[in-house]
Each structure stands twice: as structure tokens, then as C-alpha cells.
Amino acid sequence: MSVSEDDVRHVALLARLGLDENRIPTIAAELNGILAHMDVLSRVNTAVAGAVTGVGAAGTPLRVDGGNQIPLARPREAFAPAARDGFFLVPRLATHEDAAAESS
Amino acid sequence: MTSPAAGVATLAEQHGAGNVRPAATVSAAFARAAEVRAGPDGLNAILALDRDGALGSAEELAHRHQQGQRPGPLAGVPIVVKDNIATLTMPTSCGSRILEGYVSPYEATVVTRLREAGAIVIAKTNMDEFAMGSSTENSAYGPARNPLDPTRVPGGSSGGSAACVAAGIVPAALGSETGGSVRQPAAFCGIVGVKPTYGRVSRYGLVAFASSLDQVGVFGRTVDDAAIVVGAIAGRDRYDSTSADVQVDTYQSPATEDLTGLVIGRPREYFPESLDSRIRDRCDAAIATLRELGATVRDVSLPHTELAIPVYYIIAPAEASSNLARFDGVRYGVRGAAPSLREMYERTRSGGFGPEVTRRILLGTYVLSAGYYDAYYKKAQEVRALIADDFRRVFGSGVHVLFTPTAPTTAFPLGTRSDPYDMYLSDIFTATANLAGIPALSLPVGRVDGLPVGGQLMARHFNEAVIFRVAYALERALGGRSA
Numbered sequence: 105m106s107v108s109e110d111d112v113r114h115v116a117l118l119a120r121l122g123l124d125e126n127r128i129p130t131i132a133a134e135l136n137g138i139l140a141h142m143d144v145l146s147r148v149n150t151a152v153a154g155a156v157t158g159v160g161a162a163g164t165p166l167r168v169d170g171g172n173q174i175p176l177a178r179p180r181e182a183f184a185p186a187a188r189d190g191f192f193l194v195p196r197l198a199t200h201e202d203a204a205a206e207s208s
Numbered sequence: 209m210t211s212p213a214a215g216v217a218t219l220a221e222q223h224g225a226g227n228v229r230p231a232a233t234v235s236a237a238f239a240r241a242a243e244v245r246a247g248p249d250g251l252n253a254i255l256a257l258d259r260d261g262a263l264g265s266a267e268e269l270a271h272r273h274q275q276g277q278r279p280g281p282l283a284g285v286p287i288v289v290k291d292n293i294a295t296l297t298m299p300t301s302c303g304s305r306i307l308e309g310y311v312s313p314y315e316a317t318v319v320t321r322l323r324e325a326g327a328i329v330i331a332k333t334n335m336d337e338f339a340m341g342s343s344t345e346n347s348a349y350g351p352a353r354n355p356l357d358p359t360r361v362p363g364g365s366s367g368g369s370a371a372c373v374a375a376g377i378v379p380a381a382l383g384s385e386t387g388g389s390v391r392q393p394a395a396f397c398g399i400v401g402v403k404p405t406y407g408r409v410s411r412y413g414l415v416a417f418a419s420s421l422d423q424v425g426v427f428g429r430t431v432d433d434a435a436i437v438v439g440a441i442a443g444r445d446r447y448d449s450t451s452a453d454v455q456v457d458t459y460q461s462p463a464t465e466d467l468t469g470l471v472i473g474r475p476r477e478y479f480p481e482s483l484d485s486r487i488r489d490r491c492d493a494a495i496a497t498l499r500e501l502g503a504t505v506r507d508v509s510l511p512h513t514e515l516a517i518p519v520y521y522i523i524a525p526a527e528a529s530s531n532l533a534r535f536d537g538v539r540y541g542v543r544g545a546a547p548s549l550r551e552m553y554e555r556t557r558s559g560g561f562g563p564e565v566t567r568r569i570l571l572g573t574y575v576l577s578a579g580y581y582d583a584y585y586k587k588a589q590e591v592r593a594l595i596a597d598d599f600r601r602v603f604g605s606g607v608h609v610l611f612t613p614t615a616p617t618t619a620f621p622l623g624t625r626s627d628p629y630d631m632y633l634s635d636i637f638t639a640t641a642n643l644a645g646i647p648a649l650s651l652p653v654g655r656v657d658g659l660p661v662g663g664q665l666m667a668r669h670f671n672e673a674v675i676f677r678v679a680y681a682l683e684r685a686l687g688g689r690s691a
Contacts, residue, residue: 107574119529119573120536121566122554135571138629142518142584150590174447176313177296183313194538 107135212237212286213376216433220326223284224273230266230284234328237286237377238262241331244355244375251353253362253371254331255291256298262286262330269326280326281436287322288372288381291332292339293424294413295319302415303335303347303365306560307541316413317448318382318424318441325440333368333381337562338532339389339417341365342634343625346564351622354397356659360619363393363634366425370397373427380437381427386417387520388615388638390425391650395614395662398652400434400679402426403638405670406645407452409438410445418527419450421520421642431651431679435459438672457673465681468502470608472678477513478612478637490654490661491613497685498611498678508607510598513640515591520639521632522575522588528565529572535560567628596644603668609678612637614650614662637664647672651679653686 112132116123123131184192210219210228222228238259246253266284273279289295292302294312301307319329336346344352344367354362355375362371366383370393373381383390385403394401402425409424416422424441428434436459444453474495479488499505537543537556544555561569575584602610616636625631641648646669653663663682665675 111574112570115570115573115577118577119569120533120550120553120557121561121569122551122558123566131567131570134567134628135574137627138521138571138632139574139584141629142522142588145515145518145522145587145591146583148512148515148587148591148594150587150594152594174314177315178313180313 107132107139210236211376212240212378213429214379215430216282216285216379216428216436219285219379220279220281220283223269223326224279226273228284230269230328231263233284234262234266234286234330237330240375240377241372244377246372246375246377248350251355251358251371251375252350253334253352253368253375254288255301255303255334255349255368256332258297258330261297262328265323265328269328280324280440282322282440283326285327285380286330286378287327287437288331288333288369288378289319289329290335290366290369290381290383292335292384292415292417293319293382294415295329295332298332300332300415301349302339303337303349304560304562304565305348305542306535306556308348310541312413314413317410317445319413321441322382322437327440330378331372333366333372335368336365337565338415338528339365339384339386340528340564340568342388342392342631343620343622344368344393345622346562348562353622354619356398357619360621360659361396363396363615363619365389366427367393369427370394370399370401373397373399373429376429379429380433382437382441383425383427384414385423385425385642386421386524387642388635390427391638391648391662391664392615392634394427394650395652395660396619398660400428400431400652401650402428402434402438402672403641403648404438404442404672405452405647406642407450408442408454408647408670408672410441410448410451412445412447416531418524419531420527421524423642431676431683432461434649435676435680452670454670459673459676461680462677465684466502467498467678467681470503470674470678471606472498472503472505473508473602473607473610474505475508475510475513475602475610475612477510483613483616484656486656487613487616487618487661490656491611491663494653494663494682494686495611497682501681501685503678506607508602508605508610510595510602510640512591512594512598516595516640516643517632517636519588519591519595519643520635521571522584523592523643525568525572526576526585527572529569529576532561532565532569564628592643595640599640599644599646599666599668608667608674610666612664612666614638614664618656618659618661641666645669647675649675649679651683653682
């Protein structure tokens with residue numbers, strides 16, 4: 105399998121990364137270079153592979169489904185430039201301004 | 209005044225007994241940082257210092273001791289923390305522009321536990337951006353340098369923490385491990401580095417890179433320094449559901465170096481023909497020492513070892529592509545100005561992430577995308593299970609500890625690894641422990657051309673105690689920290 109320049113554009117779109125068009129051939133070459141080393145995995149017989157385990161026999165402990173109150177050093181309102189009625193206020197985007205103008 | 213490099217146990221004892229003021233030790237740590245030029249004009253190991261906060265905490269600690277509070281195991285010990293571990297008084301940038309100046313509203317559990325044990329966190333340390341790298345050259349704030357030879361890298365991604373310990377600023381430090389990011393810099397800097405079992409230490413407040421692999425790790429100038437700090441931070445945490453409710457042993461120097469009854473495995477895949485013969489010789493000399501101490505040494509095989517790097521560099525970027533999706537300009541850090549929401553996301557992320565992080569996000573997104581998921585991600589998870597099975601089988605056959613080189617090279621000169629995959633191969637002997645979730649430790653076992661060589665010990669899940677037992681004995685037999 106090889107990564108084409110269109111694949112890079114598609115993946116960048118999925119990952120919300122704006123790539124400079126000039127860099128795309130280099131990135132495609134780098135990804136192909138890396139993925140060439142991964143092809144060895146396709147030749148491994150994994151029919152006998154068991155489930156992947158992380159912490160071993162102890163398993164993952166569960167807690168009561170109530171949530172933990174996270175202790176915060178600052179009030180939540182301090183995280184945003186402004187807050188109102190318990191919600192964060194963030195700067196408007198131009199597209200929102202346009203939509204607001206159209207709907208009014 | 210006692211040097212901050214005196215050792216964790218000595219410092220804690222002297223502070224606890226009131227013989228030395230913690231503030232004097234903290235001041236000495238800052239003085240040493242200035243002396244070795246740990247900042248951007250020198251080693252570039254430190255991204256932020258908390259001089260006032262650290263001195264205030266030290267005075268407060270002394271006052272509490274005077275009031276009768278029992279000193280903790282880290283009483284007054286200055287410690288530095290990797291910049292992807294959340295602290296309240298210093299920024300947590302993860303070595304990235306996208307989190308420049310970000311101050312967390314909550315504290316990592318490991319930092320809380322350090323404080324509760326009496327430690328004084330004095331600085332945040334440089335790192336490869338979001339812990340993606342093996343040299344600390346991928347930091348947005350410039351590369352860190354190895355204090356033993358500033359023309360060389362300190363290793364990575366926790367290179368700043370390793371450099372601070374090796375330079376004698378602090379006796380111990382926190383780093384983080386995803387594929388060897390504590391053990392490899394420990395090897396490059398001639399100190400001790402520990403990756404505890406996955407689940408042994410809380411990840412709450414450790415900025416996620418690859419959640420199934422990440423674990424907070426510890427550096428120490430000696431095995432004892434590292435062991436005491438691991439003991440202080442280990443244990444179940446209600447804020448991290450993957451932290452395990454498993455008894456934490458007391459890791460302390462055994463009365464004897466006798467290793468009779470222990471079986472040490474020498475896995476042949478970690479000593480390939482291509483391995484630098486001088487590194488092989490240092491490791492084999494260490495194995496001979498273990499035999500002299502009474503251990504039985506057995507040749508073993510972990511046949512899927514060579515697949516660890518392909519597996520790791522599929523799974524880790526896949527998880528990273530998901531974890532780093534949260535950095536979009538809305539919730540954290542910097543924000544790129546743009547006329548639409550999508551463009552704002554794209555400008556923020558493209559401007560905020562460096563080349564290696566961008567490469568891994570693209571790689572991770574690709575291997576998770578429709579049409580490639582089974583061939584790459586699913587297959588990698590299956591092979592990961594085979595790698596874990598290799599360890600289970602060897603430990604099930606009566607081997608207590610495995611001994612290997614930590615890294616295939618010593619510290620390399622800055623700017624000499626331009627091919628991404630060449631850099632990835634730095635993790636070839638360390639990524640397996642992360643994939644299997646087992647504990648591992650690196651300690652100095654000798655030098656090649658004046659540069660330290662690390663030897664790695666690995667054991668079964670939650671058996672850090674046997675690793676420390678062997679490490680204490682080996683360190684003593686080899687004659688100290690730099691062998």
C-alpha cells in the first residue's frame with residue numbers, strides 16, 4: 105500500500121490539519137517511508153494471538169458510576185475570557201456573524 | 209548546606225532531623241542550575257522555574273516539621289517535573305507552541321503525592337513536543353543538551369528531566385514513558401530511569417499521548433533515589449481508572465547483594481549481530497557480574513521483538529491522533545484567527561504543532577481510516593498480543609528478570625538523525641515493555657568513548673521489587689552510578 109498525495113490531503117482533512125500544498129509531496133514520501141517498515145506485520149501469523157491485555161491479571165478496577173468531583177485550583181469561569189450563566193463565552197467567528205446577519 | 213545531589217534519602221533525613229534547612233537545599237539547586245546553565249542559553253533543560261513558590265514551600269515545610277509534623281520520605285528534596293505533567297504554579301506546555309503559557313487548573317496526582325511526601329517541585333523540564341521523539345530535539349523551545357557532552361542529545365522524550373539529574377541540579381525527577389522516554393535518556397545521561405508497570409502510577413494529570421502505553425516514570429542519580437520516588441508516587445488513584453489497586457512494596461536497599469535463587473534471562477533478540485560490540489561487551493560484563501552475585505543466567509528468546517517498532521509506531525500515533533484532537537483552539541492554548549470554524553481549527557493546529565507531531569497525527573489518522581484499519585491498526589494490536597505473550601512465556605518458565613541493553617547506541621550528536629524511522633529505532637529495546645505493560649529500569653553499566661551505556665532490567669507486571677533488588681546489587685557491584 106502506498107500513500108498518495110490525495111491520501112495526505114484526505115487524512116489532513118480528517119485530522120483538521122491545514123497543510124501547505126508545497127509540503128504534501130514531502131509528507132507523502134515520509135509516510136510511505138515509514139509505512140514500508142510496517143509491511144512486515146502483514147507476514148505475521150496472528151491467528152493464535154490472544155486478547156491484548158494492559159494491566160495484567162488484576163484487570164481494570166471499576167468505580168461507582170457517580171463521577172468524581174475534580175478539585176480545581178481556579179473557578180471554572182476563570183478558564184474562558186468571559187462567562188455568562190455558567191457558559192463560556194468565546195469570540196464569534198465571522199461565519200457566525202454572517203449567519204446571524206442573514207437570519208435577522 | 210547539602211548539595212542537592214547528595215541523594216534523596218540523605219537529604220530527607222537531614223531535613224527531617226532539622227540539620228539542614230530545606231530552603232538552603234532548594235537555593236543550592238537553583239544555584240547549581242545557574243552554574244551549569246540549565247536554561248535556554250545552555251543545556252536548555254528547564255522551561256520554567258518556580259523560585260518563589262519552591263522557596264516558600266521549603267520554608268513552610270520546615271515550619272511544619274518544627275510544629276511536629278512527621279517528615280515524609282522526600283522531605284525537602286528538590287525535584288523537577290517533565291512539562292507534560294500538570295502543575296498549578298508553572299505552565300504545562302508539553303514542549304509545544306499550541307500550549308504555550310497554558311496553566312492547568314488542576315494538579316497531576318503524582319505531583320500531589322510528591323508534595324505530600326515532602327518534595328519541593330522547583331522546575332518544569334524540556335521535552336520532545338507531546339513526548340514524541342527520542343532526543344528532545346523536537347521541542348518547540350529548542351533542543352535540550354546532554355550535560356556530559358553538550359554537543360550531544362540527552363535522549364528523549366524526557367531529556368530535560370534526565371539532564372537536570374545528570375547535571376546534579378536535583379537527585380530525582382519525573383518523566384513520562386510511552387516507548388522508552390525515561391529509560392533511553394537515563395542511559396544517554398548515565399543515570400537511573402524507571403518505567404513502572406502500566407497501572408502502577410496514576411496518569412491523572414499526565415497529558416495523554418498514547419493512553420494504552422503512557423506511564424509516569426522516574427529518574428534518579430542512583431537506584432535508591434529512583435526507588436524512593438517510585439514508592440512515593442505509586443498506588444491506586446480514584447481519578448485514574450487504569451491505576452491498579454495492587455499493594456505497593458517498599459523499595460529499599462537490601463541488606464545483601466546476594467542474588468542466589470534469582471534467574472536472569474538474556475534474550476538473544478536484544479543482542480543482534482548488528483549491535484555495537486562495545487555495548488554488547490558492557491552488557492555481557494554486567495551479566496557476568498550478576499552471575500558472580502549468585503544469579504543463574506539463562507539464554508532466552510522473545511521472538512517477536514523485532515516487530516515492536518512497527519507495532520509501536522502504528523499504535524502510538526493512532527492513539528495520539530485521537531488524544532490530540534482536543535487541541536483545536538477552542539479549549540486550550542493558542543488560537544489561530546480564521547473566518548470559519550474549520551479554518552480556525554486548521555490554522556490553530558497547523559500553526560501550533562511541530563513537524564513530528566503533525567507527521568504522527570497524519571500517520572495515526574491514516575492507519576485508523578477506512579480501508580487501512582484492519583491492515584495496520586488491527587494487525588498491530590494482534591502482534592502486540594504476541595509480544596506480550598513472549599514475556600508471559602519467559603516469565604512463566606522461571607525467569608525472574610530479563611537483562612538487555614537499554615538502547616542500541618550511546619548519546620548521538622545533535623542534528624544527526626534526520627530520517628524519522630532512524631530516530632524511531634532508538635526505542636527498539638524499550639518499546640516492548642510499554643507494549644506489554646511490564647516494569648523496566650535502566651542503569652549505567654559502563655562507558656564507551658566516555659559516554660554512558662545503559663543496561664535494562666525487566667520483570668513481570670507489578671514486580672518492581674525484584675527489579676530494584678537486582679539493580680541495587682548490580683549498581684553496588686559495578687561501583688557506583690557511572691560504573
